[in-house]
Amino acid sequence: xxxxxxxxxxxxEGADATGDRTIVFATGEPDHLTPGRQTVAFDQVLSxxxxxxxxxEQNELEYVQAESIESDDATTWTITLKDGWTFHNGEPVTAxxxxxxxxxxxxxxxxxxxxxxxxxxxxxxxxxPTEGEPVAETMSGLAVVDELTFTxxxxxxxxxxxLQLSSGQTGFYPMPEAAYEDLDAYDRRPIGNGPFEMTEPxxxxxxxxxxxxxxxxxxxxxIDGVTFRSYTDMNTAYTDVLAGNAxxxxxxxxxMTNAGADFGDRLYAFEAPGVDYLGFPLWDPRYASTELxxxxxxxxxxxxxxxxxxxxxxxxATALTAPSMAGTPEGVCGEYCEFDPDAAKALLEQAxxxxxxxxxxxxxxxxxxxxxxxxxxxxxQNLGIADVVAKPxxxxxxxxxxxxxxxxxxxxxxxxxxxYASQQNTLRSLFTETGGCYDCTAYSxxxxxxxxxxxxxxxxxxxxxALYAEVQEVVLEDxxxxxxxxxxxxxxxxxxxxxxxxxSGSVVLSLVELSEG
Numbered sequence: 001x002x003x004x005x006x007x008x009x010x011x012x013e014g015a016d017a018t019g020d021r022t023i024v025f026a027t028g029e030p031d032h033l034t035p036g037r038q039t040v041a042f043d044q045v046l047s048x049x050x051x052x053x054x055x056x057e058q059n060e061l062e063y064v065q066a067e068s069i070e071s072d073d074a075t076t077w078t079i080t081l082k083d084g085w086t087f088h089n090g091e092p093v094t095a096x097x098x099x100x101x102x103x104x105x106x107x108x109x110x111x112x113x114x115x116x117x118x119x120x121x122x123x124x125x126x127x128x129p130t131e132g133e134p135v136a137e138t139m140s141g142l143a144v145v146d147e148l149t150f151t152x153x154x155x156x157x158x159x160x161x162x163l164q165l166s167s168g169q170t171g172f173y174p175m176p177e178a179a180y181e182d183l184d185a186y187d188r189r190p191i192g193n194g195p196f197e198m199t200e201p202x203x204x205x206x207x208x209x210x211x212x213x214x215x216x217x218x219x220x221x222x223i224d225g226v227t228f229r230s231y232t233d234m235n236t237a238y239t240d241v242l243a244g245n246a247x248x249x250x251x252x253x254x255x256m257t258n259a260g261a262d263f264g265d266r267l268y269a270f271e272a273p274g275v276d277y278l279g280f281p282l283w284d285p286r287y288a289s290t291e292l293x294x295x296x297x298x299x300x301x302x303x304x305x306x307x308x309x310x311x312x313x314x315x316x317a318t319a320l321t322a323p324s325m326a327g328t329p330e331g332v333c334g335e336y337c338e339f340d341p342d343a344a345k346a347l348l349e350q351a352x353x354x355x356x357x358x359x360x361x362x363x364x365x366x367x368x369x370x371x372x373x374x375x376x377x378x379x380x381q382n383l384g385i386a387d388v389v390a391k392p393x394x395x396x397x398x399x400x401x402x403x404x405x406x407x408x409x410x411x412x413x414x415x416x417x418x419x420y421a422s423q424q425n426t427l428r429s430l431f432t433e434t435g436g437c438y439d440c441t442a443y444s445x446x447x448x449x450x451x452x453x454x455x456x457x458x459x460x461x462x463x464x465x466a467l468y469a470e471v472q473e474v475v476l477e478d479x480x481x482x483x484x485x486x487x488x489x490x491x492x493x494x495x496x497x498x499x500x501x502x503x504s505g506s507v508v509l510s511l512v513e514l515s516e517g
Contacts, residue, residue, distance in 0.1 A: 022209065022225040023496065026237035026249035028366070028396060029230040033202055034187045035173035036105035036112045040396060042168065044202075044228050047210045048088075048192035049174075050218055051167040052079065055421055061162055064218055065093065065174075065193065067148075069165065074157040074457070079165075081148040085217040087176040088197040095150035097174035097193075103127075103138045104180070105171050114171030116429075116436035117164070117419075122153045128434075157457040159464075160422045168419030171436075195221045205230060232395055234367040244494045251490040252367025257311040263492045269313055271324040274417035274487035275426065276317070278360075278375070281408050282442045282480060290479050292354065294336045295347035296411060297482040299382035300375060301339040306485065309371045313490055317483035320430075320472045321423045324486070327465025328423065332472045333483055341382040348383050357387040359410035363399035364392035372413070403439045414440060414481060417489075423468040428452060431475050443480035 030041035038045050052066040063069075067080040085093040104110060106118040108128040118124055122141030127134045141153035154161060165172050174193060179186040188201040195218060196210035207229040212221050231237040234252040241249045242262055251259045251267070259267045278296070280287045287293065302316035318337050321328045335343070348354065358379065362372045372390040380388035391410075393399040402408040416437065418425040428435035432452065433444040448471055455467035 021223045022227055023223060023248065024207075024227045024229055024246040026229055026231055026234075026241055026246040028234070029205060029232065030202060031397065031400075032113070032187050033190045034112075034179075034183070035170035035175075035190075036101065036114045037187065038170060039113050039400070042170070044210075045170055045173075045190075045192075046167055046194070047196040047226055047228075048190055048194050048198060049170070050085075050192070050194040050216075051169075052165040052172065053162060054167050055163075061166075066165070069162045071161075074159045074161070075154050077152045077154070077161055078145075079150055079152060082217065083148060085193055086215055087174075087178075087193050088191045088213055089176060089178055091176040091178065091191075092147075093174055093176075093193050094147050095144045097176060098172075099142045099144055099150050100177075100180075101173065101175040102142060102171075104175070106139055107137060108134050112171075114169075114436065116434055116438075117169050117171030119434040119436075120154050120156075120158060120161070120164075122155050124155075156453055159458070159461075160420075160424055160456065163420040163422050164425075166420045168417075195219075196226060199225075205232075232365040234365065238367070238492070241492055241494050244496070247494040247496050249492060251492055253309055253371045254367040254369060256309065256313055256490060259490060259492055260311070266493045266495070266497075267490060268492070269488045269490040272417060272487045272489045273322045273325045273421065273426070274415065274489065275320065275322050275483060276314075276485040276487065277320075277414040277416075278411045278482040278484060279408075279414040279441050280411055280480065281406065283406060284409075286354065286356070287411075289351035291347045292351035293479045293482065295344045295351060295383060296379055297336050297479070298338065298340045298344035298347065299379050300482070300484065301378060301382075302337075302484060303339070305371070305374050305378075309374060310485070313488050314485040315488075317486050320475060320481075320483055321418070321426045321468075322486040325418060325423050325426070326421070326461070327468060329469035329472060332469060333476055336476070336479065337483055344383055348385075354383075354385050357389060358385055359389055359391045360412070361391050361393065361399070361402065361408050361410055362413040363396045365395050368413070375411075406442070411482070415487075416440070417487070423465070424452070424456060427468060427471050427475075430481070431471075441480055443475075443478070445474065445478065448474055 027043050028040055030044055032038045033041055033044060035045050035049055050064050054062050054064050056062050067082045069079050071077040102118055105112045106115050106124055106127050121139050123139035126136040143151045176191050178191055189198045195213060195216045197213045199209055199211050202208045207227055209225050209227045211225040229246055235254060237249045238252055238255050240246040306312055306314050318330055319328050319332045360372050360376045362368055376388045376390040416426050416430055429437045430441050431443055431448055451471045455464045458464035458467055
């Protein structure tokens with residue numbers, strides 16, 4: 001599921017007078033560019049790498065690097081690669097390119113951020129024991145058959161495994177042999193298998209350009225390159241696109257009410273399997289009460305926030321997954337996702353009240369200050385808690401570190417854009433210890449784990465939907481997060497971009513399908 005970014009060819013409206021066919025993408029500062037490590041640089045990484053599969057407009061699976069992905073029992077999968085693909089240094093992309101990269105990403109001592117995406121492969125636990133040292137360096141579930149074929153044995157049947165291999169799950173990307181010679185240098189200038197190649201190393205807080213790779217075996221892009229320009233403040237990025245100094249940016253929350261007037265028909269929005277929520281430091285005794293968390297949820301007037309902050313673009317959340325996700329149970333959150341200040345105050349009283357200052361934490365520089373100030377104001381006014389403040393971190397890196405180090409001090413920013421088209425991704429990622437974003441919520445539950453395994457093994461999609469809905473019911477009994485909004489992703493473009501058609505998509509922006517304007 002992608003946005004297909006379209007740019008005119010030289011001489012058209014999308015090229016300047018010099019015939020420049022490189023666009024400037026305004027985005028945030030990367031954390032890493034190695035696929036197994038990045039947590040925010042989807043745009044940059046997806047320009048340099050190609051996935052095994054992707055999804056079309058109808059959410060149907062389409063092969064990219066893979067020739068086929070097959071299984072008789074949904075437990076052991078055979079992946080066959082297309083012949084003739086190369087990395088940007090000329091190395092052929094082989095079965096070993098995938099198996100070696102997956103093992104390195106999964107190996108616990110490496111501490112790679114996307115390791116959890118591989119947790120369903122047999123042998124992953126040997127590389128990531130709960131206690132002691134790993135007993136293996138490679139996963140037993142991976143085996144190379146020949147140069148273009150390898151097998152993957154999962155810890156249990158999972159009919160949705162092919163969806164997990166799509167573009168957003170970058171932990172499943174390959175790496176060339178050259179990467180392992182100097183992984184730090186590789187992180188600054190990765191050698192990918194995708195439509196664009198790095199022309200210079202990425203340096204902190206500096207823009208860099210990727211150029212079209214002439215020998216790319218997939219569909220060739222029709223622009224020459226993309227310059228990724230990092231911004232610490234996305235409001236500034238928005239202003240630059242408005243002025244024509246950059247060409248595309250996702251609209252920051254603080255600009256949603258202005259974007260229509262500012263950009264006219266150059267404002268776009270598309271349905272997305274993304275959800276916003278407030279998380280909690282569940283290890284902090286002040287937030288241990290389920291009733292307190294429910295009270296905070298009922299104190300937020302989502303409709304008012306949606307109009308005031310988002311210009312009515314988003315949808316108030318009624319579940320833990322977005323309604324665009326197949327099988328999402330509408331209204332499963334029940335009364336606790338409805339605005340009711342009287343009921344909220346009663347729940348707060350049941351929880352024993354709240355003493356001290358409640359800090360609502362969010363990452364600075366993303367243009368979401370007004371959103372979190374609105375949350376703080378509503379919680380203060382509707383719950384009667386005297387000291388509620390919206391508190392930004394310096395930037396995303398500082399915010400994320402506060403999650404991983406468990407130093408975050410109060411209700412906090414949460415967002416998950418599903419990385420593949422299944423409720424499984426959101427529910428596993430946020431509400432299991434090995435799902436990939438346990439630090440986002442600090443919540444896990446043995447009953448949830450068991451129900452998810454049952455849902456994954458369901459023989460039909462319809463049966464899996466019912467079980468995923470049951471998972472949501474169990475999670476919401478504990479109410480570890482406050483669902484706030486189901487997302488649409490708005491973005492704006494400069495006049496240089498001839499067309500930016502909206503295709504159903506996830507949190508990622510793929511630059512693979514660059515068609516002529």
